[in-house]
Amino acid sequence: MTMDPASADAITLALLREARETVRRSPLGVINTPMIPLDQTTLPASAGGRIHIKLENMQTTGSFKIRGVANQFARRxxxxxxxxxxxxxxxxxxxxxxxxxxxxxxxxxxxxxxxxxxxxxxxxxxxxxxxxxxxxxxxxxxxxxxxxxxxLHSYDDLDLITGHASLGLEVLEVVPRPDVVVVCCGGGGLLAGVAAAIKLSGCDETRIYGVEPEGACTMYRSFIEQKPVGMDTRSIASGLAPPFAGKLPYELCRRHVEAIVLVSDGEIRAAVSVLYGAGLVVEPSGCAAFAAIVNNKIPDLQGKSVVCVLSGGNIGKDELANFPD
Structure with a gap:
């Protein structure tokens, strides 16, 4: 029996480590982005946890997407x-x-x-x-x-997801056994890759949460209906608003993710402004996880080690002008 290359069972730790080396060696210049404690920034402390923020907004091309693309192009x-x-x-x-x-x-x-x-x-x-x-x-x-x-699918693709998993493996180098990891979710490619990397590395107790906008909650609805679903998505976070959840991301998220939580466009707007005030340029789609944490959407963070992924920083001056001070 041959294994379906697009099934969750095809994702092994060995495959993720191989993809990580491919991403590391890529001529596209993917970097190991900084991960810094929240208390070493001017951002307000919140939720009582020991929070690290993964600065993927500083990645080559301004977002995590280059990780998956590097692996896709290397194999095509x-x-x-x-x-x-x-x-x-x-x-x-x-x-x-x-x-x-x-x-x-x-x-x-x-x-x-x-x-x-x-x-x-x-x-x-x-x-x-x-x-x-x-x-x-x-x-x-x-x-x-x-x-x-x-x-080339932008989120429902085995090579893409295993490339994105390199972010999860980097997280574990700094925080080897995090209690909680919070990641944005659109089609689910990043969340699936990071969750698989952390869980398959033996962090069985780590709680992993995906965060979606209220108006673009395809993975949230997919969890409820127990199958990938689509919807008419609308959100200021356009990068988190594909019309349907990915099949492979859904399978991996059901297997490895604790829950999907929702944030409003207003909460996302406020998060962009707070981060910008601390010198961090993060687009609406990139700050959903941060918005969830500061608005107490993630349960039981008191005293816990928490990782928050800031997934992208591609926001123009014209867009920033529309955000409150």
Missing amino acids: QRGGHFVTMSAGNYGKSFAFASKHYGTQGKVVMPETAPESRSVLIQSFGVQVERVPTSRLMDVVDRCVQEDNMTF
Whole structure:
């Protein structure tokens, strides 16, 4: 019997360690981002836990997405013609990799994504097509069938998820047995990878929480319905608002994640402002985990070692001008 390469059972610690080495050696310049104690920043203390923040907003291309992209491109045919769908961060990393490897690419973006993201992606020589969120997969399917492109999924992909797991393995180098880890969740690729890395490394007691916006809670609903579901997503955190949860991320999250908690757009806005005031430029999608912690959405943090992932920092001056001081 052959194992389904896109099943949760295919994810082993050995596979994650192999992917981590691939990410480390990648010519795309992925870095081991800093992880610092909250009490060494000017951020307000909260929840009584010993909190570390993982500064993935300082990653190459400005977000964690380059980790998965580095592993995807390392394992795909050189010189291919790829298509993907993204609200911005995956598209930026995909375009960065396409330029480096000399591959042709196209990013299908939701119309709701900031125009500045489209311009940036196009600057790497990659095409962009903006469509209503509900039509993203239709356009991708058309590109695959009519233009013979290869689809690289931005969150529901084995190579991508195992690449993202490198972040979880880095966390354990600084905090070997965290009590709680809090990670944002859109389609679930990062949350699935980090959770698998931590649990498969033997941290059976670690509680891992995913955080979604209230208006884009596909994984939260998937947990309730016990299958991956979609919805009409709306949130200021556009990177956390894909139209459906990924199948493989859902399987891994059900296996390794304690719960999905929700934050409001107002709480996300406030978190962006608080972080900016402390000198940390974090986009709305990147600060969902922080918003959950400071708004007491994560239970039983008193005296616990907590890791909070700030997953991205791609926010333009035009966007920052819309946030309260």
